[in-house]
Amino acid sequence: MVRIVFAIFLLGVPLAAAGTAAPSTNDFEWVNLHDVAPTIRIELRYAASKNIAHSPLYPCGMQPMVRAGVARCLIAAETTLRRYNCRLKIWDAYRPRAAQARLWGLVPKNDYVADPQNGSGSLHSWGVAVDATIVDDWGQPLSMPTDFDDFTPASMFHYNGANPLVRSHLYLLQKAMMNAGFDGQRNEWWHFSANDWKRYVPEKLAKLSNAVVLPSSVLSPK
Numbered sequence: 001m002v003r004i005v006f007a008i009f010l011l012g013v014p015l016a017a018a019g020t021a022a023p024s025t026n027d028f029e030w031v032n033l034h035d036v037a038p039t040i041r042i043e044l045r046y047a048a049s050k051n052i053a054h055s056p057l058y059p060c061g062m063q064p065m066v067r068a069g070v071a072r073c074l075i076a077a078e079t080t081l082r083r084y085n086c087r088l089k090i091w092d093a094y095r096p097r098a099a100q101a102r103l104w105g106l107v108p109k110n111d112y113v114a115d116p117q118n119g120s121g122s123l124h125s126w127g128v129a130v131d132a133t134i135v136d137d138w139g140q141p142l143s144m145p146t147d148f149d150d151f152t153p154a155s156m157f158h159y160n161g162a163n164p165l166v167r168s169h170l171y172l173l174q175k176a177m178m179n180a181g182f183d184g185q186r187n188e189w190w191h192f193s194a195n196d197w198k199r200y201v202p203e204k205l206a207k208l209s210n211a212v213v214l215p216s217s218v219l220s221p222k
């Protein structure tokens, strides 16, 4: 664990090649993370019952789909994390609009869930946002502020607790993701959207979006 804490000081060095099969060069193409980023762990929480609904929101066989441009950013983040003996774990990627509508029905609060009828709706539905955490090389969870879908003050982007390990793990995740081209989200430490998401959303809808993002400049150096 000391190794991880120490390694965080070294973040920010140029990213090396990912060493995985490259996604399409067409950024807009939909790709399956299982195919293009096989070292990234996948546990789609809405495909089973460990979520706010306590039941699956996704159809059987749901795959972790994102746009190819977003997959490349995830591979860059994974490359960074692997230097510190960690892996990215994806809790959610593409989210069908029907699932978003069910989620909005359960948690109709804009602070946590995007209204599917408002502007671009959820950026998950455009394949440009993911929910993510980190695990160790063996896939074991590392201590983080909360579990997924914990819609309480403890799930804020900025950690307010006193556990230095949690603080270090969260900083490692956030720094790796933000260096790779993602913005954070104020109320959900696990949510990241591509910082160029407007490229992927029709201009008219993007203008109406009320997405509130946190750029990498909000991260203070450790």
Ligand SMILES: [Zn+2]
Pocket: 092, 124, 129, 130, 131, 190, 191, 192
């Ligand atoms: Zn999310």
